[in-house]
Amino acid sequence: MTEFDHFRAGSEAVRSQPDRPWRPGEELRQDLLFRYLSAVASAAESRPGTAEQPSSEEAPSRPQAEPTEHALRVRDAMQVPAAAVLGSTPFLDLVRAFAREHLSAVAVIDAEERVVGVVSESDLLAKAAIEAGTPKAGPISRLRQHGLYEKSRGETAATLMTAPAITVHPGTPVTQAAWLAARSRLKRLPVTDHHGRLVGTVSRMDLLTALVRDDDRIREEIRCDILERALNIDPGSVQIEVDHGLVTLKGHLDSDRSTKLLEQVWAIEDVVGVVDDLDDV
Structure with missing residues (x-):
C-alpha cells in the first residue's frame, strides 16, 4: 500500500x-x-x-490529461522577496536573523545571488548545543554523529550550511514541489531561475494552501480558466457543482467540447472526482 x-x-x-x-x-x-x-x-x-x-x-476510467497551462505552478505559491545570507555571515548573526525574521531555514547565496546551500535551524542548534557542552557519547554514537560534530565547528553560513541545496524553479508544478518537499522532509525550498539565482522561496504551508483550494476556488477556476479562456464556452451553459473536491457538471455541450472540458477539469490538481451529467447537443 x-x-x-x-x-x-x-x-x-x-x-x-x-x-x-x-x-x-x-x-x-x-x-x-x-x-x-x-x-x-x-x-x-x-x-x-x-x-x-x-x-x-x-485501466482507470479517469481521463489521462496532459498538464494544462492553468495548472498551478510554484510561481503561484512562492514568497518574494526571499530571505538570504552570504556565505561569510557569522554564526551569531545567523541566530539573530532567524529569531528576528522567524525563519526555519535560509538560502545561502554567493556574490552573484546564486544559491550554494541552505542553513536550517537544526544546523544552528547542533552548533549551539555542542558549544554549550559536548554530550557524552559512546564509540558507535561518535561514529554516527561524526559529520554533525564536524559541521558544528563551522563559524559562518558557508561552513554550517547543507550543500548542495534542493531547489525548484518558478515553473515547477506545485504537485511536484510538494512531492519533493515531502520526500526530502524539508520545510522550505529555495526557488531559483535557470541560472541558479534566488528568486523566491516556497514553504510546505504555501504548497499545502495552493493544493487544497476550497470548493469556491475550484468552481471559479473551472468557470474562468477553463470554460471562458481555454474553451471559449459560455459559463451560463454549464452548471458547476463542487462538493469537497467532487465536481459535477450539468448542461448541454457537443461531444468534442464536452470531452475537452472533462479532461481539463480532471487535470485540476485537487479535484478528487468528476461526475459527468452533460447532455450532447
Whole structure:
C-alpha cells in the first residue's frame, strides 16, 4: 500500500468507530489531508518507475490529461522577496536573523545571488548545543554523529550550511514541489531561475494552501480558466457543482467540447472526482 492508501484506510477506520467521535473541525482537517496526500500521490505516480502500469482490464476510467497551462505552478505559491545570507555571515548573526525574521531555514547565496546551500535551524542548534557542552557519547554514537560534530565547528553560513541545496524553479508544478518537499522532509525550498539565482522561496504551508483550494476556488477556476479562456464556452451553459473536491457538471455541450472540458477539469490538481451529467447537443 502507498502512503496515501494507508492514510485513507486509517481515516475510514477512525470514522467507523462510534466510541471515538471526531473533535470539532476534525472532519475538515481530514479532508484537507486527504486532498493533499492525493495530490502528492498523483505526483509520485507520474514519476518514471514509481508505479506499475495498469493492465487493460484494470485501466482507470479517469481521463489521462496532459498538464494544462492553468495548472498551478510554484510561481503561484512562492514568497518574494526571499530571505538570504552570504556565505561569510557569522554564526551569531545567523541566530539573530532567524529569531528576528522567524525563519526555519535560509538560502545561502554567493556574490552573484546564486544559491550554494541552505542553513536550517537544526544546523544552528547542533552548533549551539555542542558549544554549550559536548554530550557524552559512546564509540558507535561518535561514529554516527561524526559529520554533525564536524559541521558544528563551522563559524559562518558557508561552513554550517547543507550543500548542495534542493531547489525548484518558478515553473515547477506545485504537485511536484510538494512531492519533493515531502520526500526530502524539508520545510522550505529555495526557488531559483535557470541560472541558479534566488528568486523566491516556497514553504510546505504555501504548497499545502495552493493544493487544497476550497470548493469556491475550484468552481471559479473551472468557470474562468477553463470554460471562458481555454474553451471559449459560455459559463451560463454549464452548471458547476463542487462538493469537497467532487465536481459535477450539468448542461448541454457537443461531444468534442464536452470531452475537452472533462479532461481539463480532471487535470485540476485537487479535484478528487468528476461526475459527468452533460447532455450532447
